[in-house]
Amino acid sequence: MKGIFNVLICLLFPIAWGALINWIFTFLERRTGRSTPHNPKIDYHI
Amino acid sequence: MNVDISGIPVNILGLIALGCISGFLSGFFGIGGGPLITPILNILFGIPFPICIGSTLSRTAGTTFSAVLRYWKFGNIDAKLALMIVGGNFVGIEIGVYLLDWLDTLGEISVGSQSMPALQFHLQWLFFGVLITVSGLILIESLIHRGKSNYKQPIGLLRYLPIPPYVSFPITGVRRISLPAIVYSALVIGIFTGLLGIGGGILFVPLLIYGYGVETHAAVGTTSLIVFFSAAYGTATHAMRGNVDLWLVAFLLIGSTICAQVGVIANQRIQGDSIRFCFAFIVLLVAGMIGFNLLRVIYG
Numbered sequence: 001m002k003g004i005f006n007v008l009i010c011l012l013f014p015i016a017w018g019a020l021i022n023w024i025f026t027f028l029e030r031r032t033g034r035s036t037p038h039n040p041k042i043d044y045h046i
Numbered sequence: 047m048n049v050d051i052s053g054i055p056v057n058i059l060g061l062i063a064l065g066c067i068s069g070f071l072s073g074f075f076g077i078g079g080g081p082l083i084t085p086i087l088n089i090l091f092g093i094p095f096p097i098c099i100g101s102t103l104s105r106t107a108g109t110t111f112s113a114v115l116r117y118w119k120f121g122n123i124d125a126k127l128a129l130m131i132v133g134g135n136f137v138g139i140e141i142g143v144y145l146l147d148w149l150d151t152l153g154e155i156s157v158g159s160q161s162m163p164a165l166q167f168h169l170q171w172l173f174f175g176v177l178i179t180v181s182g183l184i185l186i187e188s189l190i191h192r193g194k195s196n197y198k199q200p201i202g203l204l205r206y207l208p209i210p211p212y213v214s215f216p217i218t219g220v221r222r223i224s225l226p227a228i229v230y231s232a233l234v235i236g237i238f239t240g241l242l243g244i245g246g247g248i249l250f251v252p253l254l255i256y257g258y259g260v261e262t263h264a265a266v267g268t269t270s271l272i273v274f275f276s277a278a279y280g281t282a283t284h285a286m287r288g289n290v291d292l293w294l295v296a297f298l299l300i301g302s303t304i305c306a307q308v309g310v311i312a313n314q315r316i317q318g319d320s321i322r323f324c325f326a327f328i329v330l331l332v333a334g335m336i337g338f339n340l341l342r343v344i345y346g
Contacts (some may be wrong), residue, residue: 010137014229017133022213022225025126 050346051291052097058297060091065301069109073309075325077247078273079107081180082332083298085173088166089339093294095169096146099243100281105298107277110307122267124217127228127260131211132275134229138236139276147242159346167343170336172242176272177333180248184326202230202259205213218260218268232272232311233255239280246273253324 048055068079080102096278117123152164203221204227208278235249251270253267263325294302313321 010141010233014134014137015226018130018213018225019211020231021126021130021133022211037254 049090049293049297051093051294054094054296055085056091056093057326061294061297062301064090065105067299068298068304069302069305070309071310071328072109073306074313075309075321077278077325078110079302080106081173081244081248082243082276082328083331085170085336087294088170089335095108095166096287096289097286097291097294098148099241100284100287101294101298103277103280104290104295105302107274107281108295109302110270110274110277114150114274117270120263120267122263123271124215124260124264124268125271126163126292127215127218127220127254127258128268128271128275130213130225130228131232131250131272132279133278134232135236136240136279138233138238139240139280140236141233142237142240142242142286143280145237147287158344159207160343162343167340169242170340174333174336175338176238176242177329177336181326181329181333183252184329185323188323188326192256193218199258199319201257202255204228204257205259206224215260218258218261218264219299220258223258228258236276239276240283246276251265266301273286307328331337 047058049058050056051060065082068083071077071082074081083105084095084098087093087102088095102126114123146165148284149165149168150163154161155164155167157167176183205223207224207227209224209226212222213228214221214223231253235246235253238244239246239251246268250269254260254269256261260268281290295325298324315322
């Protein structure tokens, strides 16, 4: 039972963490009206 | 002049020299040097693998911190991507350290005419496999792009994975990519970090460029932040198990700090193609050393 719980934590925690970071950054971008400063040297290929 | 590292007398000058070589490689190729130092410490100096791994991770955390500051100043770090990756990466490190503990419990195995710790035998095979794969991939990549001036940025294979939820990274130009693809690939690399002491530089840069389609400068900068977090967490996890030797870290850092600058200067004078070829050759050399040691053990 403990093993199954550990596997579930290993599978779900990364997704939950990623979603949380995405939410925080989206919130900050909406709040400030811009994303973090762009580097002019980077070639945006899309 | 010897220093006692977990009961084994190790020559101080030898450690400083190894630190110097690894520092030169770090400056020259822009990598942490973990995959090269860890097996050398074990094979040439006879230091147990867990101590080599914990101490190498601690050294990597120290050396990458200055790189993070430099890349942050240049604006080459995507903090959102790095922070998103570390969640999965930390879980991977825990799994890797757990596997290392498990291998340690296997005790001794008989190989050929002698017996040796199962942990040492299995980790040497793993290192051999990882180094051969990495050098092979770099050689193939160098041969494909050799002499081509119109280098085209790869789109990123993982972008085609249709598994929601999706996220975007405006700084690195990645508009839409599956979140599970990011976090689970980072988890797999984390297992290697916890198990082998590889900070992840030689694994994360190709993943970011060819997997996510991140621009090269941003990939290198973002990787430095990921490796810093990953090495710091790996150090903490290994330190709790008594796997970090501060003397070993100190002597390696003395050598690498001095010689990293020499590596950076040498890097400026040599073309990119040749740098990648040299790197593949050195990785192959270390893999050859491990392979030779394994053959020596097996056939006595």
